[in-house]
Amino acid sequence: MVHALEEIRRVLVPEGVLIDLRPLADNWRVEVVSLRETKRTGRVEDLPEQTKGDLASNEAMQEVEKRGWFKREQDELFPLFYSWDTPSEMEEFVDDDWSDFVGMEEGTRRTTRAAWAVADGDSRVRVRVEIWIARWRKTKLNLEL
Amino acid sequence: MSLQKDPDHNEIKHLRTFVDFTDKRVLEIGCGEGRLTWQYAKDARSVTAVDLDTDALRIARVDRPFDLEKHIQFASANSEYLPFSKEKFDIAILAWSL
Secondary structure (H helix, E strand, O other), X not given: XXXXXXXXXXXXXXXXXXXXXXXXXXXXXXXXXXXXXEEEEEEOEXXXXXXXXHHHHHHHHHHHHHOOOEEEEEEEEEEEEEEEOOXXXXXXXXXXXXXXXXXXXXXXXXXXXXXXXXXXXXXXXXXXXEEEEEEEEEOOOOOOO | OOOEEOOXXXXXXXXXXXXXXXXXEEEEEOOOOOOXXXXXXXXXXXXXXXXXXXXXXXXXXXXXXXXXXXXXXEEEOEOOEOXXXXXXXEEXXXXXXX
């Protein structure tokens, strides 16, 4: 990762901007939502691979900051929703597309199905993914290696 | 499948508060199928979008809006070796790829 960041530094103009945009493991919240209400029904379970990946990315950014390659100017967390018409579609997606980094316990699945079954007709099911965004500035230091 | 990813467009809203794309040369690393790329490319001077997933790049090339055809270049590249000369870009975006 540090080598990739060195490459990015090379192709950026002096004082160029690097945006780091990525989801963070945070046992993302599962909700049944309609125009009238939002009901929390559980959380996905972070798998160790996801947590390890976040840690490695954070350490890489800390390393390049320590080396004076980039300086962090601004950062923020914000929610991004994945939304489905039905709980079964959500479960299929989680099992097929996210199985490498999150899981979903049977209790959360049952609670979500039950809440959706009695919710308003416009209800959807969603997962609230936490997204990290940070702006880094390529430093003026000219220590080309 | 009824999946809607980011129906509130939170990602592009936040991205725009962090960086001004106007007349900038942008490198996007991890562009995938171009979901994010289409949303800011019109503002930039040029966009070079790279990914290692050739299937996703194929979809991105097919889905690229007609008016952005000359504006966005796609390439299969690894972030550990970027096939570009030094100091070519004003902005680099690591899109879900660090």
